[in-house]
Amino acid sequence: MTTVNGGISFWYAQTGVPTPREPLPGDTTADVCIVGGGYTGLWTAYYLKKAVPFLRITVLEQKFCGYGASGRNGGWLYNGIAGRDRYAKLHGPDAALALQRAMNETVDEVVRVAAEERIEADIHMGGVLEVAHSPAQLSRLKAFHAAEAAFGEKDRLLLSAAESAARIRVAGTAGGTWTPHGARVQPVKLLQGLAGAVEALGVVIHESTPVTEIRPKHAVTPYGSVRAPYVLRCTEGFTASIKGQRRAWLPMNSSMIVTEPLPQHVWDTIGWEGRETLGDMAHAYMYAQRTADDRIALGGRGVPYRFGSRTDNNGRTQAATIDALREILVRFFPAAAGVAVEQAWSGVLGVPRDWCASVELDRSTGLGWAGGYVGSGVATSNLAARTLRDLVQLDSGQGGQTELTGLPWVGHRVRRWEPEPLRWLGVHGMYAAYRSADRREQAGRSGETDRVAKFADRVTGRH
Ligand SMILES: Cc1cc2nc3c(=O)[nH]c(=O)nc-3n(C[C@H](O)[C@H](O)[C@H](O)COP(=O)(O)OP(=O)(O)OC[C@H]3O[C@@H](n4cnc5c(N)ncnc54)[C@H](O)[C@@H]3O)c2cc1C
Numbered sequence: 001m002t003t004v005n006g007g008i009s010f011w012y013a014q015t016g017v018p019t020p021r022e023p024l025p026g027d028t029t030a031d032v033c034i035v036g037g038g039y040t041g042l043w044t045a046y047y048l049k050k051a052v053p054f055l056r057i058t059v060l061e062q063k064f065c066g067y068g069a070s071g072r073n074g075g076w077l078y079n080g081i082a083g084r085d086r087y088a089k090l091h092g093p094d095a096a097l098a099l100q101r102a103m104n105e106t107v108d109e110v111v112r113v114a115a116e117e118r119i120e121a122d123i124h125m126g127g128v129l130e131v132a133h134s135p136a137q138l139s140r141l142k143a144f145h146a147a148e149a150a151f152g153e154k155d156r157l158l159l160s161a162a163e164s165a166a167r168i169r170v171a172g173t174a175g176g177t178w179t180p181h182g183a184r185v186q187p188v189k190l191l192q193g194l195a196g197a198v199e200a201l202g203v204v205i206h207e208s209t210p211v212t213e214i215r216p217k218h219a220v221t222p223y224g225s226v227r228a229p230y231v232l233r234c235t236e237g238f239t240a241s242i243k244g245q246r247r248a249w250l251p252m253n254s255s256m257i258v259t260e261p262l263p264q265h266v267w268d269t270i271g272w273e274g275r276e277t278l279g280d281m282a283h284a285y286m287y288a289q290r291t292a293d294d295r296i297a298l299g300g301r302g303v304p305y306r307f308g309s310r311t312d313n314n315g316r317t318q319a320a321t322i323d324a325l326r327e328i329l330v331r332f333f334p335a336a337a338g339v340a341v342e343q344a345w346s347g348v349l350g351v352p353r354d355w356c357a358s359v360e361l362d363r364s365t366g367l368g369w370a371g372g373y374v375g376s377g378v379a380t381s382n383l384a385a386r387t388l389r390d391l392v393q394l395d396s397g398q399g400g401q402t403e404l405t406g407l408p409w410v411g412h413r414v415r416r417w418e419p420e421p422l423r424w425l426g427v428h429g430m431y432a433a434y435r436s437a438d439r440r441e442q443a444g445r446s447g448e449t450d451r452v453a454k455f456a457d458r459v460t461g462r463h
Pocket residue numbers: 035036037038039040041060061062063064065066067068069070071072073074075076077078209210211212234235236237238239241242253254255256287299346347348349350370371373374375376377378379380381
């Protein structure tokens with residue numbers, strides 16, 4: 001079997017690639033214009049319209065809803081949020097605790113709305129299992145477990161090697177940590193169900209409509225402009241392609257492979273009955289899910305970043321990345337060695353210079369944005385959307401301050417990335433350092449994190 005390369009993502013092989021909705025027909029007006037039809041844009045439209053049914057909301061999407069990371073991700077709906085620990089340093093532990101609590105609730109909120117809107121997205125609430133492979137990874141795993149417990153996750157479990165393997169038999173597991181605050185989803189089914197729900201509420205969605213410029217009260221496209229008091233930029237990993245935003249969030253690549261459905265005798269060896277989402281503690285970490293039709297979908301970092309903040313071509317992925325992901329698959333699950341890889345794809349996620357997700361509405365211009373989720377956006381986008389709703393209501397006098405508008409990621413700003421070639425050199429240097437650190441940790445017996453990885457973390461602002 002030959003591996004399909006690209007095709008946006010495997011998730012579309014299950015649903016079909018949609019025919020885009022009609023583009024913007026010409027100049028128009030709205031109360032709120034949302035740029036980008038991924039989870040952030042659509043959840044924002046959903047909650048705003050639910051809160052204020054008479055609002056005229058227009059979503060502009062360059063290709064079709066779900067073309068970006070929301071249609072390509074690993075389907076981990078979980079409670080991680082990029083930047084929490086930095087927010088704890090900047091605003092104190094209570095503020096970060098509130099952010100974490102809001103994220104825990106967000107996982108349940110997405111599951112709740114999916115049920116209410118009858119969105120069938122293969123959701124399975126199996127929690128998240130993260131495993132360690134080496135003494136250094138095990139030390140990090142224990143420290144991570146302790147930090148999460150300190151942030152209120154009393155229901156998180158620290159697992160011995162045997163307990164971890166009883167859930168998922170990953171070869172060479174040294175231990176694991178499991179949290180119930182996570183679910184597996186089929187990303188495109190969630191996205192398309194959400195787009196349908198938004199449209200049913202009366203939100204107007206125009207696809208095949210690239211926004212070339214965003215300025216106060218205007219979203220400009222080749223077909224005309226939408227004039228609106230609020231223009232919300234929900235373009236995440238694509239943000240650098242918008243005029244004036246080149247050095248904002250860096251478009252980081254993440255790549256995935258999916259196997260053919262595994263035969264029962266292979267599942268008998270692997271286990272994975274609980275359908276937990278699975279990750280590890282490597283610096284260049286992996287993530288995986290067992291799909292509803294019994295495949296393994298597994299992702300990780302391939303070529304981390306393209307020069308000049310370019311994005312990929314419909315998910316096409318380098319052969320070396322596909323080989324590297326396959327190597328992880330077989331290293332984790334030797335019983336899957338003979339299994340075919342059906343499809344491989346990539347996508348981009350947005351990475352701010354300080355690796356902190358943020359959400360903002362600039363009250364002087366009416367321009368808002370949310371993103372910088374650094375690979376943890378499936379749930380975070382929902383919290384961001386409810387926060388944008390509250391910020392718009394606050395600004396328009398329809399609501400006051402809420403718990404969400406007071407969270408520490410609201411209004412957070414960060415400096416821009418360095419110009420090229422420094423940006424490219426920095427990110428590639430960082431991942432070269434991580435890979436060599438992972439190799440040394442794997443081969444060694446020390447429980448200490450490799451010094452090169454620590455150095456790379458500091459230089460790149462990741463920790
Ligand atoms: C391979 C991969 C795996 C991932 N796995 C996970 C995971 O398992 N769990 C998790 O929590 N997160 C994961 N993420 C991250 C997560 O998918 C994203 O954080 C999330 O989907 C971001 O949603 P968004 O709506 O902000 O951005 P996107 O989904 O990228 O949506 C942005 C939209 O804006 C559109 N757009 C861009 N520019 C313009 C323009 N100029 N005009 C009009 N429209 C425009 C794009 O076409 C796109 O549809 C993963 C990401 C990738 C790439």
